[in-house]
Amino acid sequence: MAGYDPEKDKKLKEWKNEETGLLISIHQYGEGEPKVQLGPRILKKKDGSDRAPSKAGRLSIEDIMWVYDIIDEVKDELSDLVGPE
Template structure:
């Protein structure tokens, strides 16, 4: 059985909450079904540059409200790439 191949892992779309650094993205591995990923979280350093990505961890109310605001767009995009069942 072959291991993970990063060449087969495609990011199809991405949304980032500027306030909290949380990232939602749609990924597809090889010919598999596209799926939504919650995280990582990319926070800013004091100088304004990005820190290293970290796990999303627990979601704040700001994260939840941001997801609530964009969920229809995310759902539509995921539905478009998954196609009819």
């Protein structure tokens, strides 16, 4: 069995919370089923540039409210990608 191949890992869609840096994305590995990923979190440096990505960790109320606001869009996009079962 072969190991992980980054060439097969595709990011299909991404949303970013500009306030908290939290990312939500839809990924697909090879011909597998598309799946939602929470995180990483990309925070800003004092100079305004992006820091290195870090784990999403625990979610604040701001994160939860943002996820709540976009969850229907994420669900619709994922449903379109997965197709009927």
